[in-house]
Amino acid sequence: MNPQAEELNSALKKHPSLFPMLSEKGKEIYFPKKGILGQTAEAKGKRINATIGSAVRDEGGPMFLQSIKSLVQLPAQDVFPYAPSYGRKDLRETWQKMIVKKNPSLKTAISLPVVAAGLTHGLSMAGYLFVDSGDEIILPDRFWGNYNLIFENAYGAKITTFPLFSDEGFNAEGLRSCLSKPGEKKIVLLNFPNNPTGYTPTKEERQEIVSALKEAAQSKKIVVFLDDAYFGLVYENGVETESPFAWLADCHENLLAVKIDGGTKEDYTWGFRIAFITYGIHKGTAESYTALEDKTAGAIRGNVSNASHVSQSLLLKGYSSPTYEQEKKEAHGILKRRYDAVRKVLKERDYSDAFAPLPFNSGYFMCIQLKKADPEKVRKRLLEAYDTGVIKDGNLLRVCFAAVREADMPTLFENIAKACKEA
Numbered sequence: 001m002n003p004q005a006e007e008l009n010s011a012l013k014k015h016p017s018l019f020p021m022l023s024e025k026g027k028e029i030y031f032p033k034k035g036i037l038g039q040t041a042e043a044k045g046k047r048i049n050a051t052i053g054s055a056v057r058d059e060g061g062p063m064f065l066q067s068i069k070s071l072v073q074l075p076a077q078d079v080f081p082y083a084p085s086y087g088r089k090d091l092r093e094t095w096q097k098m099i100v101k102k103n104p105s106l107k108t109a110i111s112l113p114v115v116a117a118g119l120t121h122g123l124s125m126a127g128y129l130f131v132d133s134g135d136e137i138i139l140p141d142r143f144w145g146n147y148n149l150i151f152e153n154a155y156g157a158k159i160t161t162f163p164l165f166s167d168e169g170f171n172a173e174g175l176r177s178c179l180s181k182p183g184e185k186k187i188v189l190l191n192f193p194n195n196p197t198g199y200t201p202t203k204e205e206r207q208e209i210v211s212a213l214k215e216a217a218q219s220k221k222i223v224v225f226l227d228d229a230y231f232g233l234v235y236e237n238g239v240e241t242e243s244p245f246a247w248l249a250d251c252h253e254n255l256l257a258v259k260i261d262g263g264t265k266e267d268y269t270w271g272f273r274i275a276f277i278t279y280g281i282h283k284g285t286a287e288s289y290t291a292l293e294d295k296t297a298g299a300i301r302g303n304v305s306n307a308s309h310v311s312q313s314l315l316l317k318g319y320s321s322p323t324y325e326q327e328k329k330e331a332h333g334i335l336k337r338r339y340d341a342v343r344k345v346l347k348e349r350d351y352s353d354a355f356a357p358l359p360f361n362s363g364y365f366m367c368i369q370l371k372k373a374d375p376e377k378v379r380k381r382l383l384e385a386y387d388t389g390v391i392k393d394g395n396l397l398r399v400c401f402a403a404v405r406e407a408d409m410p411t412l413f414e415n416i417a418k419a420c421k422e423a
């Protein structure tokens, strides 16, 4: 094993549980501080610096083409050079503060977030570090289909599901039962607000989830991936507004919480490709968090090298804007009104012979279960006869109300009901 990996592993072994939680790849990875990057860092500020792999102008600063530069108001230095594999330090510090502010129940020390190239990439890097071929990943049966490619195709994981709902609420018993099966290490993936259902547990259900995980951590190593892509988009009272990370980050020394979040949906910057990976564990020290950050940055270095610098700089600027909070409130208000419009249609019109909604209270989506019609036929009929597109997700139809004008909501559901009759 590379001595730099061994160094990081020794740091992680000082924590009672962290080291055995890593995958084989996770154990071997390190950030190559002593290679090109380290030598470049040592030469910083030298009059003649022939180290970095980018072109420099005679007068200093990165070379750039004016036709590209003229499109962006930021200084060239914040746009054209590579960002660190860890991400911009100032952005990482800002995001850490934002996590703390948005999750008031989070009282413990957490790692400095490492920047990934979008949540998909963050999830993939979590897979790299913690998932071995044949490992099971436990998650509710309604999940974002891309988890198959991210974890099963790329890392040979086996997705094991439990029913998301029991009656009208979160099925904490289902989670408990999966956790109680034999095995010394369990990997769990939670995604709230959920894609595709648009469900977030209530505050009581969140407590049950945390208890189930804490209970399992008494006798097993538990790694929990928290896909917080839709964080903040909650529309009903009584529904949990904080990430489970707030409680799991300091829950038990056998439980590592891995928060994957970012600007994609939270800040309406889908194409920026910026997300964060943040760790929390009971008894986590600065040394153990740094080792986890180094391993994460190493995995990123060997994968996409680093995430878009211009996107990181744009986000950082945006977060410090005096109108940022107000603009976010306004965007949330628009989505909430669309959510309310769905609720209103479902309350005022009786579609019970055509479909029934699954529980939903947050996020971008809601799902309907068709009574008799075949979902694929209904989807096709909607396209052909009603100028309307929805997603068939297994035996459900997924409706992205976040993408539909409030005024169009009654027509959308009317079209679905008609297509159900005709399909």
Ligand SMILES: Cc1ncc(COP(=O)(O)O)c(C=O)c1O
Pocket: 117, 118, 119, 120, 121, 144, 191, 194, 195, 227, 229, 262, 264, 270, 273, 274, 275
């Ligand atoms: C649950 C969930 N996680 C992650 C993502 C992907 O985020 P990103 O575009 O940042 O990769 C999505 C996007 O649809 C999602 O629904």
